[in-house]
Amino acid sequence: MSTAADHDRAAAPAAPPLPPPRGPAPAEATRERLLQATHELLTERGGGNVSVSEICERANANVAMVKYCFGNKDGLMLALITRITDSFRTEFEHLAEQKLDWREKLARHLRAVVRNYMRYPYINRLLMDQLRQADEHANRMVSDSFVVPMAEFHRTLLTEAEQSGAVHRHIDPVLFFFSVVGMCEFVFTAQPWLTYGFGAALDDDLVERYADHVSELVLASIGTPSGDGNRSTE
Numbered sequence: 001m002s003t004a005a006d007h008d009r010a011a012a013p014a015a016p017p018l019p020p021p022r023g024p025a026p027a028e029a030t031r032e033r034l035l036q037a038t039h040e041l042l043t044e045r046g047g048g049n050v051s052v053s054e055i056c057e058r059a060n061a062n063v064a065m066v067k068y069c070f071g072n073k074d075g076l077m078l079a080l081i082t083r084i085t086d087s088f089r090t091e092f093e094h095l096a097e098q099k100l101d102w103r104e105k106l107a108r109h110l111r112a113v114v115r116n117y118m119r120y121p122y123i124n125r126l127l128m129d130q131l132r133q134a135d136e137h138a139n140r141m142v143s144d145s146f147v148v149p150m151a152e153f154h155r156t157l158l159t160e161a162e163q164s165g166a167v168h169r170h171i172d173p174v175l176f177f178f179s180v181v182g183m184c185e186f187v188f189t190a191q192p193w194l195t196y197g198f199g200a201a202l203d204d205d206l207v208e209r210y211a212d213h214v215s216e217l218v219l220a221s222i223g224t225p226s227g228d229g230n231r232s233t234e
Contacts, residue, residue, distance in 0.1 A: 012153060014043075015039055015042075018035060018083055018084070019086070019090075031070075034059045034061055034066060035079060036059070036078050037055050038050065039080060040124075041058060043120075045064050045122075046121050046122060047125035047126070050217070052066050053088045074133070082141055082142060084123055085142060085145040088116055088150070089145060091151070093149065093153075093154050096153055097111055098158070101164075102161050102164070103161075105157055106215075107215045110214050110215040111212065111214070113180070114207060114210055114214055117184060117188045118188070118207045121188065127142070150177065151173060154177055154180070155173040161222065167222055167223045168223065171222055180218065183214050183218070184214055187202070187210055
């Protein structure tokens with residue numbers, strides 16, 4: 001007999017594999033199974049709450065292994081967050097090294113940020129929970145993994161834009177960071193508004209159109225045309 005959980009699992013999109021760790025792979029295979037199981041359950045539920053027992057059942061691990069590997073459930077969630085944000089950091093660090101002008105780098109970056117929220121539909125909820133509940137150490141970990149390097153990437157691109165003469169006013173990189181992140185993520189946070197207010201589905205086509213929209217709007221707002229609007233596959 002099928003259960004409601006079986007139905008939800010069948011209806012939900014399959015969770016992609018987690019990105020590999022930024023540093024050397026952890027030695028404990030159980031740690032990786034717990035992270036992947038948490039990722040799968042959160043993807044299936046769109047960020048809904050999952051219990052330690054559910055995670056361990058999916059990972060085929062003893063409940064005590066959560067404490068052994070992560071300290072507690074909060075530690076597990078922090079490890080999952082930083083695994084994902086480290087992968088975001090790797091993406092824009094790679095982009096920073098490309099021989100592209102600042103317009104193209106920024107356009108690709110903005111589209112990638114939108115797509116990443118689609119790839120990990122629960123990440124914004126986890127980040128908001130982290131901001132409200134975590135201690136200083138945990139918040140510093142997330143900031144060092146994601147906020148600080150992304151803000152520096154933005155600062156570099158804005159400096160290049162000013163030096164090129166394409167932008168004739170100073171753009172505060174702190175305000176720019178919050179504007180960009182807010183634009184990229186809000187459609188995911190407010191998905192019920194999209195569904196019930198506009199009768200639209202948050203599908204791949206809408207995400208691609210929204211990624212283009214954010215890119216073009218940001219580039220236009222800082223005083224430069226968006227070029228030909230070619231999409232990036234990154």
